[in-house]
Amino acid sequence: MPTSLPNSIDDVQTLLKAADYVADRSLATVLYLSLKMGRPLFLEGEAGVGKTEIAKVLADQLDRPLIRLQCYEGLDVSSAVYEWNYARQMIEIRLAEATDSVDKDKLGSDIFSEKFLIKRPLLNALEDTGRGAPVLLIDELDRTDEPFEAYLLEILSDFQITIPELGTIAAKEAPIVIVTSNRTREIHDALKRRCLYHWVDYPDAEREKEIISRKLPGADKELSAQIVAFVQKLRADPALFKLPGIAESLDWTNALTELNVISLDPDVINDTLGVLLKYQDDIAKIQGSEAAELIAQINTELELSNDAAG
Numbered sequence: 001m002p003t004s005l006p007n008s009i010d011d012v013q014t015l016l017k018a019a020d021y022v023a024d025r026s027l028a029t030v031l032y033l034s035l036k037m038g039r040p041l042f043l044e045g046e047a048g049v050g051k052t053e054i055a056k057v058l059a060d061q062l063d064r065p066l067i068r069l070q071c072y073e074g075l076d077v078s079s080a081v082y083e084w085n086y087a088r089q090m091i092e093i094r095l096a097e098a099t100d101s102v103d104k105d106k107l108g109s110d111i112f113s114e115k116f117l118i119k120r121p122l123l124n125a126l127e128d129t130g131r132g133a134p135v136l137l138i139d140e141l142d143r144t145d146e147p148f149e150a151y152l153l154e155i156l157s158d159f160q161i162t163i164p165e166l167g168t169i170a171a172k173e174a175p176i177v178i179v180t181s182n183r184t185r186e187i188h189d190a191l192k193r194r195c196l197y198h199w200v201d202y203p204d205a206e207r208e209k210e211i212i213s214r215k216l217p218g219a220d221k222e223l224s225a226q227i228v229a230f231v232q233k234l235r236a237d238p239a240l241f242k243l244p245g246i247a248e249s250l251d252w253t254n255a256l257t258e259l260n261v262i263s264l265d266p267d268v269i270n271d272t273l274g275v276l277l278k279y280q281d282d283i284a285k286i287q288g289s290e291a292a293e294l295i296a297q298i299n300t301e302l303e304l305s306n307d308a309a310g
Helices: 009-018 025-037 051-061 086-098 104-111 146-158 205-215 221-235 246-258 266-276 280-286 289-309
Strands: 041-044 066-070 082-084 117-119 135-139 160-163 167-170 176-181 196-199
Touching: 009 025, 009 051, 025 041, 025 196, 041 051, 051 066, 051 135, 051 176, 086 104, 146 160, 205 221, 205 246, 221 246, 221 266, 221 289, 246 266, 266 280, 266 289, 280 289
Parallel strands: 041 176, 041 196, 066 135, 135 176
Antiparallel strands: 082 117, 160 167
């Protein structure tokens, strides 16, 4: 049996922390309201801040199926919603013609029945799974074209899909819908109005340290503190083309742990920046004297902080 929905904001935070997802109070609040009100949740934010992970955590913790629609440019109804199995339909027509007893009206209704329908993620999300309403993740909606975005309006408002040959298929129980966007383009207001909205920002230093501690419990605490301080300084640099997200912080911590690094130094940073930064111009800017200056600042700040705490 699926787990019941959380009854309070505190319950939402507990549910997320059980899967090592560290959310701030505002995110837990809007997620609680989304579940309570049965409204889709639209999450915007930079890549790598944990938007997609929320849907995965919900599906896991609530014991619901996760149905993921990964968006991309050119995504259309046949890939996202449904399409007819034209090969099987043609075979059915040929077989009927071979018997010389073709009832055109009956044949037409037969070949456009559910047995010839190929269901894609959005249509699957409206079906009864036997485990409660699924979690539907519409990931990176900003990558699609505006016509497809418009098509979603019926689904997100009424949780139903109209198939001209079959009629309207409606969900018996509305799915839990998480829509994400990296904001490479603006999403239309008509779609946003159908959702609750939250901007998922980069975490502050304390929350990022907690995330690393939960996700990578074997990581050295002092190294983790240096990593978080370094990443936080990079995020404050407006000259960088792509700021590192939480995913990159975790990858870098894991990589340095695999290399048995116990403390950051300029050489280690220069050798491993490709794990943290994904654009050569950003890497070139930080490597060398910039990295040395940043780690010197960080070590001084950490020493002062430790002295104050002691």
